[in-house]
Amino acid sequence: MGTFQIEGGQQLSGEIQPQGAKNEALQILCAVLLTSDEVVINNIPDILDVNKLIQLLENLGVKIKKLGKGSYSFKSDDLDLDYLSSDQFKKDGSGLRGSIMIVGPLLARFGKGFVPKPGGDKIGRRRLDTHFEGFIKLGAKFRYNKEERFYGVEAPNGLKGSYMLLEEASVTGTANIVMAAVLAEGTTTIYNAACEPYLQQLCNMLNSMGAKISGVGSNLLTIEGVDSLKGCEHRILPDMVEIGSWIGMAAMTKSELTIKNVNWDMLGIIPTTFRKLGITIERKGDDIFIPAHTNGYEVQSFIDGSIMNISDAPWPGFTPDLLSIILVVATQARGSVLIHQKMFESRLFFVDKLIDMGAKIILCDPHRATVIGHDFQSQLKATTMTSPDIRAGISLLIAALSAKGTSTIHNIEQIDRGYENIDERLKALGAKIERVA
Numbered sequence: 001m002g003t004f005q006i007e008g009g010q011q012l013s014g015e016i017q018p019q020g021a022k023n024e025a026l027q028i029l030c031a032v033l034l035t036s037d038e039v040v041i042n043n044i045p046d047i048l049d050v051n052k053l054i055q056l057l058e059n060l061g062v063k064i065k066k067l068g069k070g071s072y073s074f075k076s077d078d079l080d081l082d083y084l085s086s087d088q089f090k091k092d093g094s095g096l097r098g099s100i101m102i103v104g105p106l107l108a109r110f111g112k113g114f115v116p117k118p119g120g121d122k123i124g125r126r127r128l129d130t131h132f133e134g135f136i137k138l139g140a141k142f143r144y145n146k147e148e149r150f151y152g153v154e155a156p157n158g159l160k161g162s163y164m165l166l167e168e169a170s171v172t173g174t175a176n177i178v179m180a181a182v183l184a185e186g187t188t189t190i191y192n193a194a195c196e197p198y199l200q201q202l203c204n205m206l207n208s209m210g211a212k213i214s215g216v217g218s219n220l221l222t223i224e225g226v227d228s229l230k231g232c233e234h235r236i237l238p239d240m241v242e243i244g245s246w247i248g249m250a251a252m253t254k255s256e257l258t259i260k261n262v263n264w265d266m267l268g269i270i271p272t273t274f275r276k277l278g279i280t281i282e283r284k285g286d287d288i289f290i291p292a293h294t295n296g297y298e299v300q301s302f303i304d305g306s307i308m309n310i311s312d313a314p315w316p317g318f319t320p321d322l323l324s325i326i327l328v329v330a331t332q333a334r335g336s337v338l339i340h341q342k343m344f345e346s347r348l349f350f351v352d353k354l355i356d357m358g359a360k361i362i363l364c365d366p367h368r369a370t371v372i373g374h375d376f377q378s379q380l381k382a383t384t385m386t387s388p389d390i391r392a393g394i395s396l397l398i399a400a401l402s403a404k405g406t407s408t409i410h411n412i413e414q415i416d417r418g419y420e421n422i423d424e425r426l427k428a429l430g431a432k433i434e435r436v437a
């Protein structure tokens with residue numbers, strides 16, 4: 001179990017280049033299984049979850065070449081499908097959430113796909129019904145081994161396009177079904193599809209490989225199946241969740257930061273949501289400029305004067321992955337805000353740690369927390385904590401950076417799952433952080 005030690009209270013300054021998006025990378029990497037041609041992917045983040053998926057693909061027989069930092073080529077022309085029945089696969093597949101998205105491409109190309117119960121954050125129930133109901137609609141037979149928690153779908157006679165109305169706009173579910181449908185016979189229509197930038201990028205990549213997907217960016221996708229796909233080159237977008245994390249870090253540490261090349265037009269409602277907390281976010285070309293919030297930041301109220309409420313929703317709503325960061329930033333705002341985490345039922349429990357540090361938070365129930373900001377009148381106090389999940393982990397790190405004294409964060413593998421070289425990048429901005437184990 002790795003540990004960070006952070007001496008809080010340091011002002012940061014400088015420029016930061018966001019990493020490639022974790023959740024896009026996980027989709028895009030699975031898509032390399034859809035063709036026997038070479039696929040080149042650029043801007044792949046060097047983070048634990050992505051590296052685990054690259055290893056899984058290699059174990060499955062994908063030929064992988066590193067072309068440079070963040071650039072790899074993949075060739076899935078001679079896969080070892082026996083690996084899918086191995087114990088190694090059960091271990092590899094259960095190590096991250098993104099592994100679930102190999103099922104769609106394998107089913108489409110080889111008529112069968114398997115996966116153990118995937119890993120990922122323990123943030124509440126994370127069921128997979130949407131994925132498998134979609135495959136069943138495309139004609140696959142589904143089986144689940146409860147004891148081994150192993151999922152399987154088979155379609156020896158191929159998949160047939162179909163209309164489906166998803167029960168939930170599941171991000172990985174939509175990606176999985178799209179990757180199956182691109183090689184199905186006939187037309188598939190997916191209504192209530194998720195449409196995060198991750199999915200838009202996946203659909204654009206698949207179209208560049210010869211797929212026929214229309215409605216990209218909306219919740220209604222139409223997919224004309226094709227016989228085969230060819231290779232392509234794809235570049236992963238900057239990670240919007242990492243960008244939001246840097247915004248939060250700048251505000252809480254009263255630091256002036258420039259976040260470079262953020263791809264503004266794909267950030268959706270993220271800048272507006274941070275502005276609701278009173279944070280100044282300036283657009284400079286394609287960069288985000290955050291001035292030092294020397295006089296703090298004040299939570300806005302609604303037109304009718306009622307208390308600010310920030311909640312998550314499927315895209316184009318506010319991503320749940322940034323709500324923990326919003327929450328920690330609110331602890332030093334001027335004013336109060338209700339944080340409502342609608343999607344996940346166990347993602348707010350980390351507030352106990354913030355309360356230990358002196359933050360004024362009432363956890364109303366597992367989904368809602370009221371935060372009464374300190375307006376920097378009282379600094380958080382350093383403490384020892386354990387990172388429960390990736391975004392709570394980064395939020396605790398933000399709290400520690402702003403706190404008085406030296407904090408210790410254990411289980412930093414949770415942070416490394418999604419943040420590339422975070423300690424070194426923070427040091428370059430002036431933070432005092434050490435990886436001590």
Ligand SMILES: CC(=O)N[C@H]1[C@@H](OP(=O)(O)OP(=O)(O)OC[C@H]2O[C@@H](n3ccc(=O)[nH]c3=O)[C@H](O)[C@@H]2O)O[C@H](CO)[C@@H](O)[C@@H]1O
Binds near residue numbers: 172319
């Ligand atoms: C690897 C990856 O890409 N992970 C992301 C992906 O996970 P993932 O794809 O696993 O998450 P889903 O979109 O399937 O679902 C997220 C949760 O929200 C619930 N739900 C979802 C849609 C909906 O309309 N109503 C609803 O209640 C689901 O029951 C589930 O509990 O999307 C999540 C939601 O943006 C993000 O937190 C994860 O970072």
Ligand SMILES: C=C(OP(=O)(O)O)C(=O)O
Binds near residue numbers: 022023098121391418
């Ligand atoms: C919940 C997340 O990741 P995963 O779905 O991989 O667990 C996240 O990135 O915030």
